[in-house]
Amino acid sequence: MGVFSWNCEVCGQSIKSPFGERSCTPPQAVAWQNKLVAILPDGKVLRGYYDGYGRVNDGPGPWPLTHEGESVLDQKTGPWDYTQRKQHGDPAVWHLKCYEHAGEPTEYPGPSHPADDQGHFYTLEDEVEKAEEFWKANR
Numbered sequence: 001m002g003v004f005s006w007n008c009e010v011c012g013q014s015i016k017s018p019f020g021e022r023s024c025t026p027p028q029a030v031a032w033q034n035k036l037v038a039i040l041p042d043g044k045v046l047r048g049y050y051d052g053y054g055r056v057n058d059g060p061g062p063w064p065l066t067h068e069g070e071s072v073l074d075q076k077t078g079p080w081d082y083t084q085r086k087q088h089g090d091p092a093v094w095h096l097k098c099y100e101h102a103g104e105p106t107e108y109p110g111p112s113h114p115a116d117d118q119g120h121f122y123t124l125e126d127e128v129e130k131a132e133e134f135w136k137a138n139r
C-alpha cells in the first residue's frame with residue numbers, strides 16, 4: 001500500500017508525507033505540515049513527524065524510529081491497513097502548528113477525514129496558497 005494521510009482537524013489540509021519530489025524531506029514551504037499531533041481513540045497523544053505510512057516518528061525522515069517507541073497504530077503489525085483500522089479505529093490528527101493554535105485539545109474528537117491527496121500528491125503552490133489564506137483568516 002502506498003502513502004496515505006488524513007486532513008488536519010483545524011485547517012483541513014493534509015498531514016504531509018516526508019517525501020519530496022527528489023528527496024526524503026517534504027518541500028520546505030509545507031514542511032511544517034509534516035509535524036503532527038495524533039490522538040488515538042484510546043486517548044493516547046502522539047507528537048512527532050509523519051512517516052507517510054501511519055506512523056509518528058521523533059525526527060524528520062528517513063527514520064529508523066517511531067515516536068517514543070509507539071506507532072500511530074500497532075508497531076508489531078506494521079503500516080496501516082484496513083484490518084488495523086477496524087481493530088484500533090482511526091486517529092484524529094492536527095498539524096502541530098494548528099494543534100497549538102487550537103489550544104492543545106486532549107479529547108479524541110472522532111476520526112479525521114482521509115486525505116484525498118494522500119499527503120503526497122498535491123500541488124505545492126496550491127497548498128501554500130491555501131495555508132496563507134487560512135492563516136490570514138485565523139490569526
Ligand SMILES: [Zn+2]
Nearest residue numbers: 008011095098
Ligand atoms: Zn492544519
